[in-house]
Structure formats: structure tokens, C-alpha cells
Amino acid sequence: MQISGAQMVIEALIAEGVDTVFGYPGGAIMNVYDEIYKQDKFEHILTRHEQAAVHAAEGYSKASGKVGVAMITSGPGFTNAVTGLADAYMDSIPLVVISGQVPMSLIGTDAFQEIDAVGISRSCTKHNYLVTDAKDLARILKEAFYIASSGRPGPVHVDIPKDVTAQIANFDYSIELDLETYKPHTKGNPRQIKKAMEAIAKAKRPLFYLGGGIINSNAAYAVRDFVHATGIPAVETFMARGTLSYDDEYLISMLGMHGSYAANMAMSETDLVIGLGARFDDRVTGKLSEFAKNAGVIHVDIDPASISKLVNADYPIVGDVKGVVEEMLKLSSNINPAKYASWRDTIKNFDTLHPLTYHEDTDRLKPQWVIQRVGELLGDDANISTDVGQHQMWSAQFYPFTRPRQWISSGGLGTMGFGFPAAMGVKVASPDKVSINFTGDGSILMNCQELMTAVEQKLPVINIILNNNYLGMVRQWQTLFYEKRHSETDLSVQPDFVKLAEAFGGIGYRVTTKDEFDAALKDALEKNIVAFIDVVVERLENVMPMVPSGGSLFNMMLLEKKEKK
Amino acid sequence: MEKSERRVISVIVVNEASVLSRITDLFSGRGYNITSLTVAPIPDTKYSRLTIVTSGSVRVIEQITKQLHKLIPVLKVYEHADLVEKEMALIKFPASENITDIATLCSAYNGKIVNVGDNVIIAMVADEPKRVDNFLKIINKYNPKEIVRSGAVALER
Known part of the structure; x- marks a missing residue:
């Protein structure tokens, strides 16, 4: 059919089954917004900042498993969205981000709101396109959705000049894609899988190292089956939280810089690392030369470039982790879970020695208590988003996760300001669950304008601000490694968060005790509107245990032991 | 390292x-x-x-x-x-230099004089990058005014 480029964008989104677009209009994208106005097949959610539009699309994608879609205008609209693109790129989140561009005739003339968008997004997207003719739009948008969601997922950026959105051309979305140069390898090599299983059968102290790729590949339940069939203990990366339920007997905990002592010791003592969809990030491995020093490594990943990038893999398997784990499970009948009983006991002893815990030894609330309390009260009924900093680590450590896609956090890029808009996207994708955003008094101000979006769209995100009047994580490093010189991290001057929420039409609470917290959470749930719960917590609490940057996993700073009073 | x-x-x-x-x-x-x-x-x-x-x-x-x-x-x-690798270089000499010497050297490196003008001689060589390095060292004494290298191209054997 002969339609305009703008209409093609709408038709393509409908054909892809998109139900929600997050975005912000502007000059160069107006033709497309005009068509959005005329249609009723999908919702458009107007955020109050382009960065938030992309984070909301990320949250939506992470909670639903679908491709998230964001739309923005050229120039500053696009540059505001770059942080979101980079965040999605680092955490392998499938997005299609469509930006307007100045008309073709003006490209290169330093026109109003012109910026070389594809030049900027090249290094923080899986792929990008500048559309130069409307006749290419159907193919490009179809490729964009396919590339975003296949192989190792990631964001794809499509930049469309304004005259291309006005141009009339033929549109046929039923075309077959022919991507000769892009054929992701999804099926693991059977011989490699067999070799890996032989290595597992021989190992005395094997350890599952579960990564975020499991969540992306919807492999968590297959992994649960595999873990239970073999009885091999497991550690999770930050990104993999929720793969195993928190109460799974084989789950040790999170590993890495703020992982548990037992998880890090297990990684240091294992003789075979079974890496599934994990990428040996520096926050996980600590000092590389000391990481799992005496262990063989099985590494299953869909991205060949992730394998042997940092840690040499003895058994590399390139493939989609779900299919590979299902194949591995079929070959696991000769593995007797009882065989690893003493290994599991060793790990339990590590955990008894230095459990993941905290002391309630101050008058002020402990941030960890708040997270545990929300876990007790809401548990499986909540999806948990976070911002970045101490509260994020405590959330990963202490929330009782029960399922994949329950945990939405910016892991790779570490983007402050991610949590609130992401939690809105999560609420859109998963309206039956409570959408909680654990945040800090630093992070929340980086996208607090989204109160307006949440009020307008009736998205009752509950933001729990663990308020220590500090940029807590940086303050912690200053305390530990910079002789307590707290340079620019004291946030004693801050807004009245209750009034701030109320000014937008949300609801705010300031709490200082356990009872007040319970009451505020209950009230926020009942009122069912966007809320800020400003929780005054202990100022100088540190995230413990901790592997200092560049240190070995087995060399942790531990929580000081205290006698129970 | x-x-x-x-x-x-x-x-x-x-x-x-x-x-x-x-x-x-x-x-x-x-x-x-x-x-x-x-x-x-x-x-x-x-x-x-x-x-x-x-x-x-x-x-x-x-x-x-x-x-x-x-x-x-x-x-x-x-x-x-295992590859065959070649690189080309163009070199500009003052016309006052000994053209016979330069031509002889060039031919030893798969090259020749490609242009002779009133003021300059332009020579070309095409050889393995290492040999091009050598050639450029040797011709230094003929006071080259400008040198341009193409970068290597290669084919598997």
C-alpha cells in the first residue's frame, strides 16, 4: 500500500504487536506523532524527559520479555535518550528507539536541533540506521525488531529524517528478511555439550555461576530443573537474581564485590565453574588472576565475544542458554546429587561463619531492614526496581526474589535515575504486581519529574527512598579508601520529599520508625497512586561484605561481629 | 604483559x-x-x-x-x-637526484619510475610491507621529498 513514512512507523509498530510506546514529541518527529494521534491500536505514554522514556521502555521490556519501544525527537531529544540506549546496551535489553531527524536536505548544515544521532549511538547500540528513503522503512523497522530481540539482545536505534516521514512510498511488512551477515548462533554444539557434561561428572566441587543471560533467554525454569537434578550449588550474579528462588536449597547467594562470603568462597574453592549466560564482569570476578584459580571453566553464552574475553573457557559453548541447558539436563542422569553433599556442607559452613546480615544497633532504621520488611510484606507480589548505589546492593542482597523478571536494575552501566521510570514501565507490563522502586536520596532526584507521568498515567509506583543524606556508595568508598574525606557526597540539603510528591499529585510519607514504615506502605498500597516513602535510615551504614576494587574474591572486608545484646 | x-x-x-x-x-x-x-x-x-x-x-x-x-x-x-601481503609506496624525489640509481633500486623492490617532471621524479614500489620499510630506509640518501604508503593488502595462500 502507498502510505507516508509516518504511517509506516505506525503500521510497523502495530504489526510487531507493540502495545505501548514511551516517548516525547518534538519538531522532527511531529509527522509520526500526528499519526499516533489518529490511531488507537497502541498506547503512547508521555514521559517528562526523553531519558525516562527509554528507561521506562527498558523496565517494560525487562518485566515482559518483549521489545521495548521509545520515540523521541532530534537533537536534544535524542541526546537525552543516549543514557537509556547505553544502559540497555550494557544490560542486553531489546529496545527499538525511533528518533526524528532534520530533513535530508538540511543534514550536515548544522540545522536547528540537528545532531549526528547515528554517529553518537553507534557505540552504544547493537545496531543503528539512518533511513534515507521511505521505501526502506518497512525493511529497516522489521530488521530493527528482529536484531533487537534475537541473539544477544540489545537496543536498535532508527533515525528518520522529517521529510522521509512525509514521503509517500510502498509499504509491505510481509517481506521476508534476508540478513546474510547476521545469523545468530543459537544451538549449542552437541559434542561440546557432551564434553562439558563429562567434566561435570568428574568434578568434585562444581559450582553453577548463573548470569543475566538466563533471564533474557527465559531459561530460569530450565536452569532450576538442571540445578535440582544435579544438586550442584549455585551462585547468582547481580543480573541473575530471581533465577532460583531465594529459598532454593542449592542457591548460595549473589557473588562479587558485594556478594556473600559463602558465594565468593565457593567460587574460590570450586574445581569447575559452570557459567551460564554470565560474562565474568569485573564486579563479579575481582582480581582476575585469582578468580576461581583452580577451576576448569564451562562457559555457555550466546555471544561468542563473551567467551574467553576475560577468563579462559575450557569448555566454550556458544548458544542460547535455554536450549543448551535443556540438552545438558538430558545428559545429567548419571549425576547423583548426594555426591556433592560434603561440598554443599562446606559452603553452608562458610555461610554460618559469615552470613549475609546486618546489625540493628542504632536508633535509626537500618536500610537492610526496610528491604527485608518489604520482602516479608509483599514478597512475590512485588516487582523490584532500583536506582544505583548502596540501596541497590542491599536490595540485591536482601530481597527474597522468587521468580525471573522480578528484579529490574541497571547493572552494567549503573545509571542513577533508572529506577523510577523503569518501575513505571514495569507497572505497564505487569499491572497485577506492585511496582516498587528502592532508591536513594541521590538517585531519586535524577528523574523525579516522572512523578508527573505516574500521576497522569495512574501508575502507582511506590518509591522507597532509603534516605541517609549521603551519596551513600561514594561516601562509603571515601570512608574506606580516601581517609574519610567526604568530598561532595553530603546531601544534607535536600527537598521535602513528601511535599515534592504531593506537588505533582502523588502521595508522600516521611518515616523514622518500623511502625511508621509499615503504616506508610499499607496506606500507599491502599491509595494506589504514585508514592514517595522517605525513610530516614542510618547515615553511615556500609554495604558489607565487600571485595575492594581489584582485590581477590576470597579477601573480603566483612561485617564486624557483634555480641547480641 | x-x-x-x-x-x-x-x-x-x-x-x-x-x-x-x-x-x-x-x-x-x-x-x-x-x-x-x-x-x-x-x-x-x-x-x-x-x-x-x-x-x-x-x-x-x-x-x-x-x-x-x-x-x-x-x-x-x-x-x-599464511598469506601473501603487499603494500605500495609512492616517493617523490628532487629531479636533481640520480634517476638511474633510483630506478635500479625500485626495480629490486617491484617498482619503477612512474613520473618524471621538471622538478620532481615520482617512483613506485609494491612489495611486502617489511621490504617497503627497507626500501624507504635505503632511499633516504636520495632526499625524498614526500612518501605515501598505501597500507597493506593481503590474500590467504
């Missing part, structure tokens, strides 16, 4: 806008070296061939080939072991 080695990598890419930037951005973004880079379309196809001379440890070279392969418009990546 792991030992750094010189390597020649050929990349077959779809001949489309900004594909060269994708390649060079990858090298700069990930801190890899480019010693030389040549690119030209492959006749009668929609592809171009890049020849990149780079250096790095075995691990780095493996990462470079994998990361190149990840780029969507990249069809193939060859990391050459």
Missing part, C-alpha cells in the same frame, strides 16, 4: 553508509591498534573488503575478530596466518 604480535585481518562487509565508521569506532572504543587499514569494493558484489594491520596479544586479537564479527554488516572475518 602478554606478548604483542602483528596481525593482518581481512573483513568482508556490506558496502553501505557508515560501515567504515562502525569498524574504526570499534577499534578506538575498545582500545585496539590500527597500524594500517585499506578498503575497496569487491568487484560485482555488494561487499567491500577491508585489510587491517593491527597488533595485540593472542587474547586481544581473538577479541578483535569476535567483536568485528558481531557488527551486523560484517559477513566474514579472516585472521590471516
